[in-house]
Amino acid sequence: MDEKEYKGIEDILQMGPVTNKYDLWDIKFNPFPRSGTSNINGGDDVNRKLKPLDSEILNGINQFIANALVPNQVEEHDQFISATIVGDYGSGKTQLLMYAKSKLNEIRDSQTYLKPYTIYIDNPGGSILEFIGTLISKIGEENTRKYVWNHILNVIQNSSEIQGQLKPYEPNLSVLFPDMKDSINPYSDANTVSYKQFLDSFVRSLPTPKKRKFDDLLSDIVQKILNEDTKDSTVAYYFYEFISSDFGINKTWEALTSGSLRQISGKEADVIKYIVKLLKREGYTHVFILVDEFEDLTTGRLSKAQLDNYIHNLRTLLDKHREWCLLFAMNPKALSRLVELSPPLADRITIRKMIINNLNVAETKQVIENYLRIAEFNGEFPFTQDALEFINETCDGNVRRILKATFVLFECAADQKVKIMGKAFVEENIPTF
Numbered sequence: 001m002d003e004k005e006y007k008g009i010e011d012i013l014q015m016g017p018v019t020n021k022y023d024l025w026d027i028k029f030n031p032f033p034r035s036g037t038s039n040i041n042g043g044d045d046v047n048r049k050l051k052p053l054d055s056e057i058l059n060g061i062n063q064f065i066a067n068a069l070v071p072n073q074v075e076e077h078d079q080f081i082s083a084t085i086v087g088d089y090g091s092g093k094t095q096l097l098m099y100a101k102s103k104l105n106e107i108r109d110s111q112t113y114l115k116p117y118t119i120y121i122d123n124p125g126g127s128i129l130e131f132i133g134t135l136i137s138k139i140g141e142e143n144t145r146k147y148v149w150n151h152i153l154n155v156i157q158n159s160s161e162i163q164g165q166l167k168p169y170e171p172n173l174s175v176l177f178p179d180m181k182d183s184i185n186p187y188s189d190a191n192t193v194s195y196k197q198f199l200d201s202f203v204r205s206l207p208t209p210k211k212r213k214f215d216d217l218l219s220d221i222v223q224k225i226l227n228e229d230t231k232d233s234t235v236a237y238y239f240y241e242f243i244s245s246d247f248g249i250n251k252t253w254e255a256l257t258s259g260s261l262r263q264i265s266g267k268e269a270d271v272i273k274y275i276v277k278l279l280k281r282e283g284y285t286h287v288f289i290l291v292d293e294f295e296d297l298t299t300g301r302l303s304k305a306q307l308d309n310y311i312h313n314l315r316t317l318l319d320k321h322r323e324w325c326l327l328f329a330m331n332p333k334a335l336s337r338l339v340e341l342s343p344p345l346a347d348r349i350t351i352r353k354m355i356i357n358n359l360n361v362a363e364t365k366q367v368i369e370n371y372l373r374i375a376e377f378n379g380e381f382p383f384t385q386d387a388l389e390f391i392n393e394t395c396d397g398n399v400r401r402i403l404k405a406t407f408v409l410f411e412c413a414a415d416q417k418v419k420i421m422g423k424a425f426v427e428e429n430i431p432t433f
Contacts, residue, residue, distance in 0.1 A: 026378070027376065028375065032410060033407065038092075040098065040120060046374055048103070052096060053363045064352055068325040069286060075322075079322065079325060082326040082350075082352070083328070084329070084353050085097070085327070085354045094292055095399075097120060097292055101120055104116045104288055115283055119135060119289050123296055131268075132268055135275060135289070139279075149195035153198055169206060169210065186202055226239055229274075232267065232270050235274055238267075238271060272317065273323065286324075287323065293329070294334060297310060298338060307341070360392070382421055405433075409426060
């Protein structure tokens, strides 16, 4: 690129609120990611347009999803299936996970009997406890709390014994205000639509001393329900601590999602099994976990003892818990390291393996066209063939570099009003890698 002063900043500052610098191509924005990386918060409609270019990988993703959704006629609760995407940094692993997530969400929203719940995890954490904390944080604080309470409310509504225990704390204003009977009754539809309404129907009319007794009683009831549901007192207490702030005891969400509750060490499989159980009670038929950046475990960030412990726990988790579907993404070096450290674990997660290769020229054109489609571009392809070949060669077929370069080239072309970019223009303006 010539050593001329770049005037783009001045151009941006002079743009009005409705100025469109991309009208040269009849589009309203530059659709290429400026960092070259996938937007993990992007919409499913966008991600479905960015489908895999390699037919083998596309078929591999689709087959993984199809095989996961096939009912297990031998053991219906055994839904375990795994696959691994392998590719170098910048090869598009995250975008493949985003595409898989968009397909699963499309199935969830369009089918009556298949409702997959999909969780994307951008980092596996430094321990299985952190992994569990990330799972819960992705489901969301309020959703997780609601799912636990939904079961508790269901048990209370169907237990005359528990209702008898709570009877002394029910509001008794129906004689004075008969028209308010439904709104006052804790078990009415209006008050069982959410756990907050249910709790409020009791505590809003209780004096402080009686409220403390109510909190103590409800605490005992909740712990008993969770004990019976989880079949494990430690796991039950984990979820009791999580929701306990709803009736007077202060616990923080951060402590639960950071993996700092060491009392559940060794119970990780049981905790995850209960999370899946909660989701399936809400009508979801399958739980998919998409795990990105798995190479973080093998790059020296963890000590040997920490890494050995994580791998051992993960292998145990996969053997004990069979009610989820896992899709991993990692680079080749991480997979080789994993094979060295634990061949059994590597074998479990790579039964289905999809390998991403660098893009050729035709695939480079296709990925550019896919992103242009996001902006509803319908014109002549904006690069000449020799320019396209130069981009592919300069970027070594690495999709992240190609996208970063294309973003910059479109900005320069918009500034200079160049509609079709030739090799000379690309050579002059392409960023250095």
